[in-house]
Amino acid sequence: MNESAVLIRTPYGKEDLAELGDWLATHSFICVIQDAHGCIASAGEIRFSFR
Numbered sequence: 001m002n003e004s005a006v007l008i009r010t011p012y013g014k015e016d017l018a019e020l021g022d023w024l025a026t027h028s029f030i031c032v033i034q035d036a037h038g039c040i041a042s043a044g045e046i047r048f049s050f051r
Contacts, residue, residue, distance in 0.1 A: 005030040 006029050008017060014035040024031040 003030055004028070005032070008033045009036050010034070011036050 006024055008014075008020075008031070010017065010033070012035065014033045017033050021031045021033055
């Protein structure tokens with residue numbers, strides 16, 4: 001069984017993406033929406049890690 005997945009990372013406002021997540025789910029996609037805390041509208045700082 002083949003499944004396609006969509007990963008959405010956003011600095012804030014994941015609630016605004018719920019309708020898109022529902023659409024993807026009804027079209028047989030696995031959808032993960034992640035709210036990346038610590039940047040843009042939330043307190044904290046962005047730290048990048050490179051290898």
